[in-house]
Structure formats: C-alpha cells, structure tokens
Amino acid sequence: MEDARIIDLYWQRSERAIAETDRKYGRYCMTVAENILRDREDSEECVSDTWLRAWNSMPPERPSILRAFLARITRNLSLDRYRRRHAQRRGGGETDILLDELRECLEGGHRVEESLEAAELAACIGRWIKGLPQRDGDIFTRRYFFAETIPTIAGRYGLTENNVTVILSRCRGRLKQHLREEGYLQ
Amino acid sequence: MNSTKLTEEALLQAMEGIPDEILERSERRRGRLQSFRPAAVRLAVLAAALMLVIAARRTIFAPRGSAGTPQESASSVEDTVAYSNKAAEEADEAAPEEAETEAAGPDMAAEDTGTAAEETEMAAETAGETAVTYSAADQTDRAASRAADRSAASRAAEEILRTADRIRDSIAGHTE
Numbered sequence: 001m002e003d004a005r006i007i008d009l010y011w012q013r014s015e016r017a018i019a020e021t022d023r024k025y026g027r028y029c030m031t032v033a034e035n036i037l038r039d040r041e042d043s044e045e046c047v048s049d050t051w052l053r054a055w056n057s058m059p060p061e062r063p064s065i066l067r068a069f070l071a072r073i074t075r076n077l078s079l080d081r082y083r084r085r086h087a088q089r090r091g092g093g094e095t096d097i098l099l100d101e102l103r104e105c106l107e108g109g110h111r112v113e114e115s116l117e118a119a120e121l122a123a124c125i126g127r128w129i130k131g132l133p134q135r136d137g138d139i140f141t142r143r144y145f146f147a148e149t150i151p152t153i154a155g156r157y158g159l160t161e162n163n164v165t166v167i168l169s170r171c172r173g174r175l176k177q178h179l180r181e182e183g184y185l186q
Numbered sequence: 187m188n189s190t191k192l193t194e195e196a197l198l199q200a201m202e203g204i205p206d207e208i209l210e211r212s213e214r215r216r217g218r219l220q221s222f223r224p225a226a227v228r229l230a231v232l233a234a235a236l237m238l239v240i241a242a243r244r245t246i247f248a249p250r251g252s253a254g255t256p257q258e259s260a261s262s263v264e265d266t267v268a269y270s271n272k273a274a275e276e277a278d279e280a281a282p283e284e285a286e287t288e289a290a291g292p293d294m295a296a297e298d299t300g301t302a303a304e305e306t307e308m309a310a311e312t313a314g315e316t317a318v319t320y321s322a323a324d325q326t327d328r329a330a331s332r333a334a335d336r337s338a339a340s341r342a343a344e345e346i347l348r349t350a351d352r353i354r355d356s357i358a359g360h361t362e
Contacts, residue, residue, distance in 0.1 A: 067213070068206040079199060095198075102194040115189040121196060122203030129204055138212035145201045145209065184192055 003066040010058035017058075018051045025067060029074040035147035036078040038093050042085075046077045053077070075145065098147060101168070105176040111185060121184070128178040132171065139164060140171045232357050239350040246343055 001020050009017035029050050033043035053073045063069035082095055129137050135157070142148045142156065150168075154161045179185045190196045 063206075065206045065210050068209040071209060072202055076199075076202065083195070099194040099198060102197045105197060106192060106194065111192045115191055116196075118188040118190045118196065118199065121190070121192070121200040124203065125197075125200045126203035126205055129208060134211070137208055141201075141204055141208055141212040144198065145204050146212075179192075 007058060007062055007066060010055065011062070018055060021051060021054060021066075021070070025070050028067065029070055032071050032074045032146060033078045035149075036075065036082055036095050037085075038095075042081055043078070046074055046081060049077050050074045071146070094149060095147060098144060101172065102144065104172050105179060106185065116184070124178070124182050124184070125175075128175060132174070136167055136171055139167050143168055229357070232353055236350065236353045236357065239346055239353065243343070243346055243350065246346070 001024065006017060006020050006024065009020060026047065029047045030043055033046040034040065037043050037046065050070060050073045054070060057073075061069070086096075129140060132140065139153055139157065142153045143150070148156070150161050150164050153159075154164045157164075159167075176185070190199070
C-alpha cells in the first residue's frame with residue numbers, strides 16, 4: 001500500500017492504518033531498534049510503541065516520507081530505552097562504540113555552554129550534514145542515525161571496512177570543526 | 187525547552203536533525219552500488235563459463251572418425267553393445283560345439299589308448315575351451331569397455347549441453 005494511503009488511514013482513524021504500517025515497515029523499524037538495543041524483546045516493544053506514537057501523531061502530522069518519520073520515532077524510543085538500561089554502566093555494545101566515536105568530536109575542545117538547546121544542536125547537525133559529499137553523508141547517517149555496524153555499511157555501499165572507517169573518521173573531524181565554527185566548542 | 191549538555195549522548199541524540207531526504211537517500215543507495223558489482227561479476231563468470239562449455243562441446247564433438255554427434259555416438263553405442271552381445275553369444279555357442287567336437291575325439295581316443303591318453307586329451311580340450319572362452323570373453327570385455335566409455339562420454343556430453351542451456355537462459359534473464 002502506498003504511503004499516502006496509509007497516512008489517510010491514520011487521518012480516518014482506521015485501525016487498518018497500524019496493520020498496514022506493520023506490514024510495510026514492521027521489519028524495517030525492527031532493524032532500526034535492534035541496531036541500537038541488540039535485544040529482540042526490547043526491540044519488539046519499541047516497534048509496538050512506535051505504532052502507538054504514530055497513531056497519536058497522525059493527525060496532525062502528515063509526513064512527506066513515512067519511512068523516515070517512523071524511523072525517527074523508533075530511534076528515539078530505542079535510545080531512551082537504551083539510556084534507561086545503561087544508566088549505571090556502559091555495556092560495551094555497539095551503541096557504546098558509537099558514543100566512544102562521537103566523543104572524538106568533543107575532545108580537545110572546551111565546551112562553551114553548560115547547557116544548550118537539544119533542538120538547536122540537532123539543527124546544527126542537520127545543516128552540517130547537508131554540506132557533506134553525498135556518499136560521506138550517507139555513510140555518516142547509516143552509522144550515527146541508524147547505528148549500523150561498519151561491516152554492514154561496507155557491504156551496503158560496496159566498500160571495504162577500512163574505507164568506511166576512514167570516511168567516518170574524516171567526517172568526525174569535520175563535525176568537530178563545524179561545532180567550533182558554530183560556537184559549541186572553543 | 188529541552189536543555190542538554192554537549193556530550194556524546196547529546197550528539198548521538200542530535201542526529202535526529204538529519205533531514206528526511208538524507209535519511210531516505212541513504213536507504214536508496216542500498217540497491218545501486220551494492221547490486222552493480224556483484225551483478226557484473228556474475229555476468230562475467232556466466233559468460234566465461236558459457237564460452238568454456240561451447241569450446242568443450244566443440245572439442246568433444248569434433249569430427250574424429252567414429253565420435254560424431256551425440257546421436258551418432260548413441261547409435262554407435264547401441265551397435266557396440268549389440269556386437270559385444272553377439273560376441274558373447276558366439277563364445278557361448280563355440281565352447282559347447284568345440285567341446286562336442288573334441289569330446290568325440292577324446293572319447294574315441296580313450297577307447298583306443300586308455301585312461302591316461304583320455305585324461306590328457308580331456309585336459310587339452312579343457313585348455314582349448316578355456317582359450318576360446320577367454321578369447322571370446324576378452325573380446326566381449328573390450329567391447330563392453332568401449333561401450334561403457336562411449337556411454338559415459340555420451341552422458342557427459344548431454345550434461346554439458348543441459349548446462350549450456352541453463353547458462354543461456356540465465357544470461358537471457360539477466361539482460362532482460
């Protein structure tokens with residue numbers, strides 16, 4: 001079923017909306033959740049919560065790209081659950097590895113503001129990634145939005161793992177520079 | 187207002203600022219680059235395999251005297267099998283005939299010359315029968331061996347032809 005028709009079902013408050021969403025994007029959202037949580041049960045709960053959030057969001061939302069809209073919801077829910085699970089300690093999983101990689105963007109610089117607007121930081125990231133070359137931006141997105149592993153990304157784009165590692169390292173360096181230029185780091 | 191500190195967790199969360207079109211674009215690139223190289227490699231391997239099969243077929247079925255086409259080879263297999271069967275039958279027939287012929291001799295000789303001569307001639311007769319039997323059996327074996335070789339070659343040729351057909355169909359499916 002086309003995305004527009006699925007969205008119409010939400011607006012019509014038809015229960016078929018969730019069934020059709022699950023049929024079309026259930027596996028996709030499951031992958032997004034499992035990349036972050038690495039746990040099937042938790043991931044299934046996140047996906048179920050995603051359908052509830054989607055139901056509560058539409059209307060008034062009418063996303064232009066339903067897949068991306070659902071991916072955001074699933075990702076946020078998964079990160080929240082991950083934080084709750086790992087509040088006390090780092091488990092050394094893939095998400096921890098992502099956090100270790102991103103710490104590079106903050107090292108060696110003094111953080112200017114103690115607190116900042118999360119939305120502003122997100123907008124800053126959005127502006128920055130639009131300026132990246134297409135392939136680099138996609139690889140960065142697969143890694144730090146979708147939490148895909150480096151071998152998975154390498155297979156997706158027909159690159160070697162070393163190639164992907166180098167591209168990601170270069171991107172993190174550019175992000176660090178951008179954070180400085182935006183005034184988040186000195 | 188949602189305040190946060192600039193931490194790696196905040197950065198990871200802030201990736202939600204990546205626009206929808208980039209999220210979608212990163213999905214779309216999954217098909218293009220990944221499928222191109224493997225498909226090109228598969229096509230090249232199929233083309234090489236087809237060329238090998240065609241070359242092998244030409245080599246196997248090149249006119250070299252009695253080899254000929256698969257159909258000709260099959261009929262020559264039948265001929266060879268018929269020949270070997272006939273040779274076996276002739277060997278069977280020859281052995282008893284010769285035994286009868288020789289039996290008459292030894293019987294008469296035994297009557298004339300006594301037991302020792304009879305035994306000698308019977309031994310010679312047995313040796314003769316054996317030699318004839320071995321000769322016919324040897325011919326039968328050789329004929330059967332040739333028939334088996336031709337049969338195996340014919341089966342191998344048929345298998346190669348079937349493989350070539352499958353490869354052609356596969357390439358046709360890729361190019362469509």
